[in-house]
Amino acid sequence: MPTEMSKVIDCEATNCVYNKDRKCHTLAITVGDEKEAACDTFFQARNKGGFVNINGGVGACKVSDCEYNDSFECTASGIHVITHSNHADCGTFQPRE
Ligand code: SF4
Ligand code: SF4
Secondary structure, three states: OOOOOOEEEEEOOOOOOOEEOOEEOOOEEEEOOOOOOEEOOOOOOOOOOOOOOOOOEEEEEOOOOEOOEEOOEEOOOEEEEEEEOOEEEEOOOOEOO
16 A cells, blocks of 8 residues: 655646646645546636645546556555546556556
């Protein structure tokens, strides 16, 4: 069982409030509904948010059919977040065999 939160290594969604310099600056994101590994924390507003000294982590992940998912938590050491059809997805998602 990992004791450290999985980190967001980088994120392509530069239009998200929490994105600065392709890094995520909220404390923790939530990934997914059960069907798609989208970043559920993504949102847009006029001003940027988050804290620049924070490197975001994966607080919870609902995508149970990912290889890295254990008890609805992410066990990957870090994830890449990519953009896909106008939203942000976990690019580290790996379907179970
Ligand atoms: S990981 Fe999610 S919350 Fe963080 S910057 Fe990317 S889209 Fe926004
Ligand atoms: S790697 Fe898998 S378990 Fe981790 S956040 Fe992405 S979809 Fe969820």
